Amino acid sequence: MLVLTRKVGEKLLIGDDVVISIVEVNRGSVRIGVEAPHHVSVLRFEVYQRIQEENLAASRIGSAMDIQQAAALFRRQGAPSEVVGEKDK
């Protein structure tokens, strides 16, 4: 991994069109500005990681549960959000 030291107000250029600015440093937190083209997604790494883990967990299907049984339960219960809504009242 490349490690660089930058001061507040200084920038990094990644590729041709992604600019990272150090906006503010305060007690262990760094505020970072990102300028990138629309098609480049910028994500907090934890969010990406959570989705990745959730995808991996969701892909483990099969013998763990009978999906038809779950489908039947869902159809019997109707729209569960309506049930939650009634509880809220």
Add this chain to the structure above:
Amino acid sequence: MKVSLYKIETKQFGRMDIDGDKVYTMPDGMPGFSGMKRFAIIEREEIWPFHSYQSLDDPTLVFYIMDPYLFKSDYTVDMEQVAREAGWEGDPAGDIRLYVIVNTSAGVPERITANLIGPIVVHTKRLEAIQLVLHNSLYSHQHRIFSGENGGGGADSRRAVSA
């Protein structure tokens, strides 16, 4: 319209012929599965409201997806973000459909959760799909689709959204 037919051996339904117009290309894949680019949505009455989201690149890879509005009627996604990230600017909203991935790994139906921060968004005309990542979202990645005995995720996330 493509008329190609894909033949695939699926885990749940055995050998299937899948019409090309049910096959979506995911240019970026999905987090954790970036190499998987082609998926088919398989709709079968016996598993409704779930559908199979079946990889055509790896027949052993399959997800269950569903329409989020069936259990969370106020679910919203920024369609401008979708259009921007997918490159679908200017396309009619009616061409775009939203699904969420369900996680059945807890082993009992009552504990099925849906990932509301990573919806699968498909374009029915372009036959493309993306997994959107909702950052700064108050939705849960493990939202119970059945209102559980402890309230599940439904009530909590509803409050969070309206806050």
